[in-house]
Amino acid sequence: MGCGTSKVLPEPPNDVHLDLVKKVEPYTGYKTDIYKHFIKGDGDAIKSAIPSPPCHTNPYVEQQEPRKNRVAKYRAKFDPRVTAKYDIKALIGRGSFSRVVRVEHKATKQPYAIKLIETKYREGREVCESELCVLRRVRHTNIIQLIEVFETQERVYMVMELATGGELFDRIIAKGSFTERDATRVLQMVLDGVKYLHTLGITHRDLKPENLLYYHPGMDSKIMITDFGLASARKKGDDCLMKTTCGTPEYIAPEILIRKPYTNSVDMWALGVISYILLSGTMPFEDDNRTRLYRQILKGKYSYSGEPWPSVSNLAKDFIDHLLTVDPSDRMTALQALKHPWVVSMAASSSMKNLHRSISQNLLKRASSRCQSTKSAQSTRSSRSTKSNKSRRVRERELRELNLRYQQQYNG
Incomplete structure (x- = not known):
């Protein structure tokens, strides 16, 4: 779901300081x-x-060594x-x-x-x-x-271990068919892994499609959870609450945004986002403006409009709704998610309609728009530099006010 072969995390916003731990450092030469x-x-x-940086060759300089x-x-x-x-x-x-x-x-x-x-x-x-x-x-x-x-x-x-089967959504695009049953097979494997991690007191904190890889290219390949650079491992006797603000913006749970101590339920929110994308090829929360994106997340504001949602079962939507719940205490645990009727029945009561075309089109459309917005951001970055300090102060104040408002409602 990136641009071309790029698999990097979205850059932290210039106008909002949320202290995201994971970011992409610029190429330094x-x-x-x-x-x-x-x-x-x-x-x-x-x-x-x-991608490799562009190579500038001077015809008058001796060529590189073999x-x-x-x-x-x-x-x-x-x-x-x-x-x-x-x-x-x-x-x-x-x-x-x-x-x-x-x-x-x-x-x-x-x-x-x-x-x-x-x-x-x-x-x-x-x-x-x-x-x-x-x-x-x-x-x-x-x-x-x-x-x-x-x-x-x-x-x-x-x-x-080397996972050679590619990323989750690359496989979906390449595949000719994708149904709700296929989605439940994927989610069962991911949920099994997440349940195991949570049992050990480990929270991944950066679950997203790019970190879900197929072990081999075959049709019967398992899915593997990778990249534990942001994971938190609780030692015996430690408080189970975490406080570090980290993750990838579109997948961050509301309680992290308002800087409340949080639990491993943040992984379940991320799985709700992944499930939504898995069934539609679109994001539940998306906006180029980070403040508006965070406002959507804090409100839990998403919809089931557009293709292929009319063809998706109510049971599948119920599964997502019980993960994308703003209050973490109402969110399903990994064990509860594995016991949800939609997953247990392997979507048996759901429509077996092939959702592949809509999902692939949406994924490719999003990848294309992300590429364009990245290029646009790079071309305008220098012209915005003189305004950035003032803009940053304004955005920080707006975000503080927004966080304060939602903290009051949350503790209400």
Whole structure:
């Protein structure tokens, strides 16, 4: 649901300071990126998480060294313990403080993913500690599995299962058919994983379609929950309430926005958003203006208008309604969601109408509009810079007033 091959989080708004933990850092130039020359793939259909920066070639300058040498230099940057055991194959993703590469175990030829995190930066260290704390504790068929860890003073190498089946919605678009029954199969797997996490006192805090991957390309592939960089793991005896404002804007629960202490029910709100998209290809809450978006979320304001909603069963809508509930105490838990009649019956009483065409059209339309808005934002960013400080103060005041109003109603 991104732009082209991009799988990045939406950038935090310039005009609203909500202290979102996850954001995309701007590309800071070739000299600072030690991974710039790494091979993007070796014939496979694996895509890079972020497109390569444009290459400007000067015909009067000596051409770059052969590709083989560049790859060799890149591999040399890895800890020898890693390269002794794994062949480095391709860069498949990158974040603010991390790179994800596809590797192959030298002895077994089994493919894996290695997430390399730069821990010399405080933010990278915090994300690494959070993710490791969770992944070392979990073992579930629908959660990405940590295989082993290599640590140095400045980097951590996390060897993990490699999910090659693609993102949830990429598969839906490519598929010729998608019914409510298909949706319940997907949700059952995700809910099983979330229920397991919540039983262990772990809250994912960034559930969204981009973090739900198919294990392999086959029709019988399981879905796996990935990316635990924002996850919170409660230790025994700890208070179950969390306070950090984090997540991806369109999926953030109301209680996080008003800065109330919250529980793992924020994951269930995110699953409500995912369920809505799964059945329609559209977002329940969407606005280019963050203040208006947050106002929609705080009110729990969404509708079932437009295609394919007239063809979707009332039982499916009831399932969503019990997740997109503003009051977290009224929201379904993962166990309750698994016991909902729509899920238990695998949508048996629902229409078996193929929703694929409407869902695919809506997903592709949204992806296209997001690409256009991203390009537009980039082209106008410099012209807005002189007004940004004043605008930010105004937006911050508006958001504070909005939060205060809803906190009063919430505590009412």
